[in-house]
Structures are given as C-alpha cells and as structure tokens.
Amino acid sequence: MTEFELLGPRAHGPACGSAVLKASAEDFQVDEVLDIPLAGEGEHLWLWVEKRGLNTEEAAKRIARAAGVPLRLISYAGLKDRQALTRQWFSLHLPGKLDPDLSAAQDASLSVLKQVRHSRKLQRGAHAANGFILRLTQLSADTEALERRLQQIAAQGIPNYYGLQRFGHEGGNLAHARHLAAARSLPEKRNVRSRLLSAVRSYLFNRTLAARVTAGSWNRAQPGDLLAFTDSRSFFVAGAAECADPRLARLDLHPTGPLWGVGASPAVGAVQQLEQELVGDEGDLLEWLAEAGLQHERRILRLPIGGLTWHYPEPDILQLEFVLPAGCFATALVRELVDLLPAGQTDNPCVF
Numbered sequence: 001m002t003e004f005e006l007l008g009p010r011a012h013g014p015a016c017g018s019a020v021l022k023a024s025a026e027d028f029q030v031d032e033v034l035d036i037p038l039a040g041e042g043e044h045l046w047l048w049v050e051k052r053g054l055n056t057e058e059a060a061k062r063i064a065r066a067a068g069v070p071l072r073l074i075s076y077a078g079l080k081d082r083q084a085l086t087r088q089w090f091s092l093h094l095p096g097k098l099d100p101d102l103s104a105a106q107d108a109s110l111s112v113l114k115q116v117r118h119s120r121k122l123q124r125g126a127h128a129a130n131g132f133i134l135r136l137t138q139l140s141a142d143t144e145a146l147e148r149r150l151q152q153i154a155a156q157g158i159p160n161y162y163g164l165q166r167f168g169h170e171g172g173n174l175a176h177a178r179h180l181a182a183a184r185s186l187p188e189k190r191n192v193r194s195r196l197l198s199a200v201r202s203y204l205f206n207r208t209l210a211a212r213v214t215a216g217s218w219n220r221a222q223p224g225d226l227l228a229f230t231d232s233r234s235f236f237v238a239g240a241a242e243c244a245d246p247r248l249a250r251l252d253l254h255p256t257g258p259l260w261g262v263g264a265s266p267a268v269g270a271v272q273q274l275e276q277e278l279v280g281d282e283g284d285l286l287e288w289l290a291e292a293g294l295q296h297e298r299r300i301l302r303l304p305i306g307g308l309t310w311h312y313p314e315p316d317i318l319q320l321e322f323v324l325p326a327g328c329f330a331t332a333l334v335r336e337l338v339d340l341l342p343a344g345q346t347d348n349p350c351v352f
Helices: 003-007 056-067 145-157 169-182 190-215 270-276 283-291 331-336
Strands: 019-021 029-035 044-052 074-076 084-091 111-116 129-141 228-230 253-259 297-300 308-313 317-325 337-340
Touching: 003 190, 056 074, 056 084, 084 308, 129 145, 129 331, 145 228, 145 308, 169 190, 169 283, 190 253, 190 270, 190 283, 317 331
Parallel strands: 019 337, 029 084
Antiparallel strands: 019 129, 029 129, 044 084, 044 111, 074 084, 129 317, 228 253, 253 297, 308 317
C-alpha cells in the first residue's frame, strides 16, 4: 500500500517544501514525561535509560541479560524509535534482591542515567506524554509559508494519524495481519500479536480520520460524535449543546474515531453510519480484532501540539520542540509541514 493509503490527506494544505529527518539520532530526540512519584523503595527497580540506534525491545533484552533476570520481568511504558536519541523508563521486578550491576548492558548506545526503587512495576501506557526535539535538516522551503503553517498548527492542531512506522516496512505489518485474519489465526508470541493487532486498528482508524479530513470535519464536532478530552480515554455523545462547547475551540475537547474491537460503533446517527460504511469491506479484519478479544475504544481525531516552539539554528535547519500525549506520532506534525527526503538526498521527496 502507498503512504497516502495508509495515512490519508493533509489537513493544512500542500507541503511547504522538503527536508531530511533523522540524518543523525540527535535529530529526533524523545523524552518520556512521567508524572508518577517514585517511592524510593520496593520490589521494582525503575531505570531512566538513554538509548540511541536501539529500539525498546532490544534495550529490554540487554537490561535483562545484564541483570540476570527473565525478559518477562522487564517492563516499559511505550515503544520508542530505533533511529533516535530517546530517554525512557524501564522497570525490573527484583523481589528480595539487591540492585544488579548493569554495566554489561551499557555502551555508546545505552546508558542508565538514574535508578530508583518503587513498589509497583511500570505499566504500558503509564507515561503521560512525550517531549520531542526534532531537527529538520537540508531544509528547502518557502519560509514565509512555513511560518504561517506553524502558526496555524499551533492554533488549530493536526489530524491525529498513526504514523507509517506503525505499519512496518512498506506496510508489512498490515499485510501479515491480513494473511492471518483470512486464516482466522493469531500469532502465539505476545509481542507479535500485539504489533499486528495494533497495525490493523491503526489502519482502520486512519481511514476514518482521512474521510473526516476530506470532509473538513476532523476538527469540529457534529451531532452523534463521541467526544473526549485530550488526555482521557472516556467519551460521551455530542448533541447540539455539546457541539457548541467552548472547550472544543480551546483544543481541550475533540471528536473521536473508532479503535475497532467487539461490536458496532457506539457513535450515533450519521456518524455511526459513516464509521460502519468506511470499514464495510474489511469484514475479515473486524472479525479478527473481535476474536482477539479487543474492546471498542476511541482516539481523538484532532491532536493539539503542546508548547510548540521553533527556530532556525542554521538557514537550512528547522528545530521544533513540542509535547504530545502518549501514543501520538511526531511524524504526523512533520508531514503537515514538509515532504521528507531520505538522508543524503536532495530531491525526489517521500510524499505522504
């Protein structure tokens, strides 16, 4: 599948130019934002880890080997990119044990910056947000148009698309999932099963969001929508009064789209009809998600960009700093600005 088929249209107009992202790991920096007070004692050792050129699962394996514990005793809040400089939390379950020597896990690609004991393990999705510093290099753009676009994004937000990385190289995760769904089979390995189920839900969500972007309704509520606050997983039905809620204009409250699971869309009226029609040709995938036991959830369609600032360290470099809720993709912001070139290339952008 093409990038456009996986992601959908831009909301704010054509790209303002082109640039390179991730020419080096330092060009894509991510810090987990955790608002959990750590006790300083307990059976779980929490690690604040910096890694570069290493994905989260590889880092967990190295920590497990160095600590001499099974991988299943290592927990983390979220997956972070390999091609990036990231700082994130891990936890180890060590009942009755002293803090292990983790020096064997550490090198230029992984450093343990801090370690703290706590009474509970780190749960998936426990971090509140992610802070980003991105550097777009080899920038070739209409700078006035780019400034206007950035101001527009800061004021209006962006479509909350799942990024291409969710679907694997050339959409391989989705293709694999389709094959398994047709065979009514689920992978035995938990991490593989989770990755493929997530790819399917993400793809179906992006289809709904793409339709709302095309219709111009991705950033406004309509009767029958299910509304949610930026950092909440609960939602409620929009009537006429809710559609006029001033918190929508402040980017605190948003319409949502479906993360499919068991049952029909809980949206109402024309919104429900649209959501059902958009997946009407994906019966195998819908049944596969339901058979896996996933429950219907919602995801906000509009993504506000927290604390967005920008500057130009050099004429051909744009540096962006911002914060996103956990589970949202920084690349969704980048694609509203520029087309991306592969590192070392100066033409033929990756348009998506």
